[in-house]
Amino acid sequence: MNTPSDVIGRAGVVLRALARAEPQGATTSDIARITNLARPTVHRLLSSLHAEGLVDRDEIGRWLLGAELYLLGTAAGARYDVTAIAQPFVRHLSVATGESAFFSARRGDETICLIREDGSFPIRSHVLSEGTRFPLGVASAGLAILAYLPATEVDDYLARNDLTRTFGPQHAAEAVRERLAKTRQAGYAVNPGLIVEGSWGMGAAVFGVGERPRWALSLTGIEQRFGDTRRAELGKLLLRTAHELTKSLERR
Known part of the structure; x- marks a missing residue:
């Protein structure tokens, strides 16, 4: 997988990797391996996405897609x-x-x-x-x-x-x-x-x-x-x- 250099591109790669891991979720290390991004970079991206409600984290530390993504998808549904x-x-x-x-x-x-x-x-x-x-x-x-x-x-x-x-x-x-x-x-x-x-x-x-x-x-x-x-x-x-x-x- 190619690794985007821009922040938004990398965030998109991380979100798509999480989508493939649904519904069980994935660890930070899992996402780093799938995306070919450095683990610290993945952790920073996930933390920022979590703050915006775009990803969630369960009680054992696995990352999941967040509720805000569902709401955004609902808004875009009429078009797509x-x-x-x-x-x-x-x-x-x-x-x-x-x-x-x-x-x-x-x-x-x-x-x-x-x-x-x-x-x-x-x-x-x-x-x-x-x-x-x-x-x-x-x-x-x-x-x-x-x-x-x-x-x-x-x-x-x-x-x-x-x-x-x-x-x-x-x-x-x-x-x-x-x-x-x-x-x-x-x-x-x-x-x-x-x-x-x-x-x-x-x-x-x-x-x-x-x-x-x-x-x-x-x-x-x-x-x-x-x-x-x-x-x-x-x-x-x-x-x-x-x-x-x-x-x-x-x-x-």
Whole structure:
């Protein structure tokens, strides 16, 4: 992860690291390790954010996102929240497939899960839940989004981010590029158990202004339910639903 030199940039990096640690929180040392910032710097930032109510601290000393962030998010919701529009599409996917279905949004170099709907199949994947963040190119939602960004942006992203540090050699740049090419060819992304063994995912991009990928719909489930024939069926359903959601968001 690149380390911003300005105070606001570093505070943003710290807050995003805390968001990934929700709901259990993280220690100062945890945040320093995740962000590549010096521990004293992280402590100063967290102390300042705590004074503003942007972070909180539990009784055992772990840092958590603060109530003030919720209030700020509520104020911004009218402009940015599209979950009310996306919810019926996510529910449709979960009912139609029996799998867990998700709606994720791109935020910088990451995707964040905004909606989760569990299907009727009794065995479920718990890789994703509301608030979970992954770098672009890792989970199926991030693969679907990254695949439809301009080539120069993809090159810049892969040059700046070493995904192998956290997610292993299967996320080396060339391996990610191969999956991106397959995503463009099929129209949808497939994650064949690369995050959690046996837990497969599929994703399709949802587009915003200028036909840029801003969100994604995805499905996760156990490997046995993602055979070749069913993957093709699920892919068609994902693409059709993502297209319909794109049109609904355009009308907003």
